[in-house]
Amino acid sequence: MLLRSQKLWTVLLILGIWSRVSHSLHFDLHSGRTKCIAEDIKSNSMTVGKYSIDNPHEGQNLPPSHKISVKVTSSSGNTYHHADQVDSGQFAFSAVEAGDYMACFSAVDHKPEVSLSIEFEWRTGVQSKSWATVAKKSQIEVMEFEVKSLLDTVNLIHEEMFYLREREEEMQDLNRSTNTKMAWLSFLSLFVCIGVAGMQFLHLKTFFEKKKVI
Numbered sequence: 001m002l003l004r005s006q007k008l009w010t011v012l013l014i015l016g017i018w019s020r021v022s023h024s025l026h027f028d029l030h031s032g033r034t035k036c037i038a039e040d041i042k043s044n045s046m047t048v049g050k051y052s053i054d055n056p057h058e059g060q061n062l063p064p065s066h067k068i069s070v071k072v073t074s075s076s077g078n079t080y081h082h083a084d085q086v087d088s089g090q091f092a093f094s095a096v097e098a099g100d101y102m103a104c105f106s107a108v109d110h111k112p113e114v115s116l117s118i119e120f121e122w123r124t125g126v127q128s129k130s131w132a133t134v135a136k137k138s139q140i141e142v143m144e145f146e147v148k149s150l151l152d153t154v155n156l157i158h159e160e161m162f163y164l165r166e167r168e169e170e171m172q173d174l175n176r177s178t179n180t181k182m183a184w185l186s187f188l189s190l191f192v193c194i195g196v197a198g199m200q201f202l203h204l205k206t207f208f209e210k211k212k213v214i
Contacts, residue, residue, distance in 0.1 A: 052088035
C-alpha cells in the first residue's frame, strides 16, 4: 500500500511539473481590452513563447484592426519582451529572478469592436529546449538523443524538488511568524479584556458606595 502511494505521488509530481512547464492556450481578445497570463518560473530557467492572431480569412492579409501589443514582465517589473502593433511574434529569455512572469496582450481600440482569436504557447525548462535541432546539428544517434532528453528531464525534476523544498521552508517560516503574531495578539486581547473588566468593577464599586448600597 505504501509503495502504491509513493508511486502515485511520483506520477502526480511528474504530471505537475510537465503541466507547469508547458502552456498552450487559445483565447479571445476584444478591441481595446487587455488580457494577462501568469507563469511561475524558477531562476536561471530558459523560457520561450510564441503567439499569433488567427486569420479569419485564410489566404488574405489580416485587416488593420487585427493588431496586438505584447509585453512580458517579471514580478519586480522588469521587461523581457515588448512588441507593438503586431499580428505574431515570439520571445525567449533566461529568467534571472524567480517568481511570477506576466505576458499581457492588448488589442488595438477599434470601432466597431472586433474579437481577436489568439494562439499562445509558453514553455519553460526542458520543454523550451529544441532537442530536435541539437540532434540534427550534431548528428548523434537516436538513442543518445533520447538519453540526453531523459537526463535533462531528470535534472529538471531534481531542481524542481529543491524549488518545492524552498517554497515549503518559506511557508513554514510564514506559519511560524503568523503563529507568533497570533499569540501576542491573544495575550493583548486578554490583557485588554482584563483591564476593561477591572475598570467596570471599580466603576460599579464606586457607584454602589455612593448609593450606600455597600
